[in-house]
Amino acid sequence: MTASQTEPAPHSKSRFSTVLPYLLVAPPILMVFGLIFFPALQSTLRTLTDAETGAFSLARYEMFFADKTSVTSLIFTIQIALESLLGLFVICFPLALYLRFNTSRIATGVQMISLLPMFVPGIMSAYALIRFVRGRGLFETLIYQVSPLLADAYYSPYVKPEGIVIGLIWEAIPFTVLILLAGLRQLDNGLIESAQDIGANRWYIFTRIILPLMRRSILIAFCLNFISMFGAYTIPYLLGPAAPQTMGVLMQRTLQDYQQPLEAETQAVITFLICSLVGLVYVQSVSGERVRKG
């Protein structure tokens, strides 16, 4: 055998190394296309087509936006998602800051507790919250032990919009704390100390240094939580009011209770489009940051 016969051709080897990454990512991409994009595209096309003539039509969307219940549900869902996000950041940012700049044992314990909801299934946490916050629930009973007068004034958030907000915040705390903490841990102490050194107090350090440098982590937490909260079903179904309903609950009721699959499909496409839009903002911002960093 000659040397050229024993050695593999460099050309074929380099071709294999070029193809290998595509082969590795092919299964998940195919799954995403098969299970998400293809059905989404099919649904979108169906909602844009007249069922009888097969011609292009916006009738279903006109119907959706003409229906007061549907529009109320859409606005209600956006409102719930934004309120929950606001509450989430109000709770998680101080928590993440505390965990980042504190190395005591108490901080380790607080971090473990803050991650706890991640290991509790959604339905269990929903029922736990119901038992806790409902009228004559654990919370009211505890208040009653302190002062019966206070217990009388207790306003239960159960089957009210506040119930959904509390539930969604509870579910999202671990994930948000992890994202914000990861972002904060990337900040070099020197960046904060140099600001302190030239005269910045805590407020200026937070608003002028930490917040701008945390932009990416905040955006990730905002977008991913918004998408998850906008499409949430279990918490709004179990803790929310009968009306108005969030889009998740509305879709399920339209499909199961009212037996209107095409209307449910239109609601799903609108939900999908809003979530995609938020996803697009996130992707664009992340890729823009990569370009800026070169």
Add this chain to the structure above:
Amino acid sequence: MSTLSLHQIRKQFGDVVAVHEMNLHVNHGEFLCILGPSGCGKSTALRMIAGFEEPTAGDIRIDDRSIGMLPPNKRPTAMVFQKYTLWPHMRVYENIAFGLRLHGFSRKDIDEKVKGALELVGLPAYGKRFPSQLSGGEQQRIALARALVLQPKILLLDEPFSNLDALLRVRLREELRRIQRQVNITAIFVTHDQEEALSLADRIAVMNKGRIEQLDHPSRIYEQPQTLFVADFIGVMNLLPAHQDGGEIIIGSYRMPVPSGNEYSGDVTLAVRPEDLAIVPSGSDAAWNGQVEHVIDLGHYRKVLVRTEHMGVLKVYLPKAVDVREATTLALQPTRYTIFRDHQTPIEVHAGSVPQLSLQGMA
């Protein structure tokens, strides 16, 4: 006038004492280097002055006013850090102007001061750039401008050039010295690089295990080390374990006299600089004989490693004119040495005239 005084400063982390009762006085306009190996407490001392670490005990005074209780943002100090700590989301101009804005300067004053600071560090056209568009050296110059623009009383520098390459380090240290003299500011520079300290400082505080071992002028630190640690840490030194018997030092079969009044009996360490070892004609009395093991060409001089019978390998610096080859036998004699008892109490000995071999004879 801006002076800094540390009185009995101590810092303890749990059971570990990072800085033992430290006393230090830095005069106005003085450039003081705190030099020591990693973990000796030099950065901790600097961070206590800046306010990032709270002393366990002691007092820090600037212009005779105690600042120990003030938070970092209230202290009249400014620090340049080891890492490039420019805020990446702000342009260079904003980085420098940030402190001025916090101190309530008007827009016009800010503009003037920022431009002045940029000119001072030699980067007048860099205001619109982002830190990511600057090299390491440029970033540290901007960090220096950011610290100086607030006209602090004390400038603190925590190994600011350690992340830069050797050539740039030399250039920047010269520039730093020029700027410090120009603005006449009191500066404290922490480094583990002895060359940096020797070339920059008016005075050097050599630290070891949380204590200042010697505080002196660079030339005296080099020539008259007060402890065995300083002798070993600064420059290159041959440290030779020996025994003193009354008025005589004994190393193997060699005997050397000790100046009168320094009689002692016990183990000592002899410290000899490589440049203080002279080549003498073979057969000289008290000559240390050895064989050249390795010759390292260091540009304008040679470092020669000579293996001796009783003292191990000696380091000797020779001019390039002396042509020494490996395996040659050399006779050496110290022209100057220091004797250390118990790692301290140095006794400096000038051996007087040593019959050196003429360079022509070796060449």
